[in-house]
Amino acid sequence: MDIELHKKVEVLTNYSDEELFLLMSYRDENEMEAQKAYTIFYHRYKDFLWKLCCFICSNCKTPENEELAKDLFQNTTIAIYTYGHTFDPKKSKVTTWMSLIAKRELYQLLCGIKEYRIDEQLEVLLENEVDEKSENDFEFQSHEQKALQTAIESLTEREQEVLLTYIMYEDGKKQLPPEMRQHLLDKYGTTQQNIQQIKSRSLKKLKDHIVNHSKLSIIK
Amino acid sequence: MKKVTDMHDAEFEHYVNKGLKSLGYAFPETDEQMSVFEKRIGTHSLPEEFQSPDFVFNNERKAPIISFQKQINETAEKNWAIAARDGKDIPDDILAKMKTDRENARKKRNGNKQE
Numbered sequence: 001m002d003i004e005l006h007k008k009v010e011v012l013t014n015y016s017d018e019e020l021f022l023l024m025s026y027r028d029e030n031e032m033e034a035q036k037a038y039t040i041f042y043h044r045y046k047d048f049l050w051k052l053c054c055f056i057c058s059n060c061k062t063p064e065n066e067e068l069a070k071d072l073f074q075n076t077t078i079a080i081y082t083y084g085h086t087f088d089p090k091k092s093k094v095t096t097w098m099s100l101i102a103k104r105e106l107y108q109l110l111c112g113i114k115e116y117r118i119d120e121q122l123e124v125l126l127e128n129e130v131d132e133k134s135e136n137d138f139e140f141q142s143h144e145q146k147a148l149q150t151a152i153e154s155l156t157e158r159e160q161e162v163l164l165t166y167i168m169y170e171d172g173k174k175q176l177p178p179e180m181r182q183h184l185l186d187k188y189g190t191t192q193q194n195i196q197q198i199k200s201r202s203l204k205k206l207k208d209h210i211v212n213h214s215k216l217s218i219i220k
Numbered sequence: 221m222k223k224v225t226d227m228h229d230a231e232f233e234h235y236v237n238k239g240l241k242s243l244g245y246a247f248p249e250t251d252e253q254m255s256v257f258e259k260r261i262g263t264h265s266l267p268e269e270f271q272s273p274d275f276v277f278n279n280e281r282k283a284p285i286i287s288f289q290k291q292i293n294e295t296a297e298k299n300w301a302i303a304a305r306d307g308k309d310i311p312d313d314i315l316a317k318m319k320t321d322r323e324n325a326r327k328k329r330n331g332n333k334q335e
Contacts, residue, residue: 035277038273038276038277039273042273042276043273046266046270046271046273047266048258048261050264050266050267050270051261051262051263051264052244052247052261054264055244055261055262055264056244056246056247059244059245059246070267070270070282071282073270074270074275074280074281074282075281075282077270077273077275077276078275078276078279078280078281081276081277092250092251093251093254095254095258096248096249096250096251096253096254099247099248099249099254100247100249102247103246103247103249106247108284109282109284110284111284144239145239145242145243145256145260148236148239148240148243149243152240152243152245163236164240164245164246167236167237167240167241167245167246168246168247203229203232203233203236206236207227207232
């Protein structure tokens, strides 16, 4: 490798994530430099992102979890390259921001949306979601994690999917986006009212399970 | 300290929401959730095809999985049958009986055609 180029790669390796994103944002002016910056970022986070995709997709009720994880990983890494300029270190750490990008990408894949959404819309969504950083977040103790996990495992497959879909995609008014709502209606051949009943019933079952199987308390 | 039994429904839903995101049942959305999740994430080996980011620069986006859509339709068919039973799942022995009945009916139809 050319000594100057080697030095340049070494220098970029020491760049922070924000500095790499800045270089990526100039890809129209200097594509080569942007690609080098992204390559370094990619190698920094590829294993984390793959684990995230596998973990989330393993909870999707489809026999093709691994294929879905691969598609999700592929589309998310492309979106990260495209939307790197939306990352704001003051709002979240980079892994949280990547998780939000992946969430949008899974939504696109599951709802059968072939056309990618308008750039500006995605930017607004990302900014709003990161802004939602809750002041009411609680300290989630390990015994609580275990209790909640066994509770969710006690639900039927259908209850799990309905509840998790709501948790993943509902808006501030506890409504699902139209495409995701249709996805559930099509899959379970039922009505919107019934889907909401399944959600309520699932939450009640979770609460009953936790109350009956642990002496759980949370720190507020 | 507040016990689950003392929580209002909305408060419990918030608790479940944040908890499941921390556990990785849904995407973590805050740094706090991500910190809990990162401790649980485990190991998954990255496939060989993703070792290099070249596919990113070629902008090779994946379209929705067609067979996944097909699976949805098959599940929907089963779930209409479940819906007709007031939301109760069909027991395994009934499912087996339904399958046998369908096979017998098909054999009978084929037999009639041959005659």
